[in-house]
Amino acid sequence: MSSAPTPAPGTSTYRERLVPGPAGVAAVVLFAVMCGLVVLVSSTVAAAITSLTVLVVGLVLVAVTSPVVEVRGRELHAGRAHIPVDLLGETEVLDADGVRTALGPGYDPRSFACLRTWTKGAVTARVLDPADPTPSWLVSTRRPAALRAAIEAARGA
Structure with missing residues (x-):
């Protein structure tokens, strides 16, 4: 019978964030590109800003909600x-x-x-x-x- 050391109360012995894999990240990127395409009719700059904003917000939301x-x-x-x-x-x-x-x-x-x-x-x-x-x-x-x-x-x- 082996006596394994008991972890300290605040010590983490295993930690994993269940973020989506490459397909989930690709879906966020695709959604950001599509949002940019919708805005493209008004302005190229607005489309780029929209795509970048949606991409950043989407990736942050994915990370925070995982x-x-x-x-x-x-x-x-x-x-x-x-x-x-x-x-x-x-x-x-x-x-x-x-x-x-x-x-x-x-x-x-x-x-x-x-x-x-x-x-x-x-x-x-x-x-x-x-x-x-x-x-x-x-x-x-x-x-x-x-x-x-x-x-x-x-x-x-």
């Missing part, structure tokens, strides 16, 4: 939600097919889900607290094995 998945101290944070890792059962790593199955007919709508379609993997864990009406957590991540390892390390497994 949730952060983090294991900090002894808690798992997914967006604005958080739960102590001691209240989570065994974590399971899911690939794209596993996520699809987890969201299938057996999915409990009371479960907490922080999902982003542009990430293929996820981690799921049952909630052990009998007073919590949420039966499980399902959290998207690009590195599910690393997130699972961070949760296990924070738990002191």
Whole structure:
């Protein structure tokens, strides 16, 4: 039995911002270009300013609204939600097919889900607290094995 060091309360052992991939960024760029084309009939300068403004605002909005998945101290944070890792059962790593199955007919709508379609993997864990009406957590991540390892390390497994 190995004794893993317990992370300090404010220490982050895993952190990932779930920003869209290249296709999402390309969609923002395309939207900015289209907005510029609409304004092009009035002025080339106005079209360039419009495109640049829409591009910057779009990229900032994408970054700001993308949730952060983090294991900090002894808690798992997914967006604005958080739960102590001691209240989570065994974590399971899911690939794209596993996520699809987890969201299938057996999915409990009371479960907490922080999902982003542009990430293929996820981690799921049952909630052990009998007073919590949420039966499980399902959290998207690009590195599910690393997130699972961070949760296990924070738990002191």
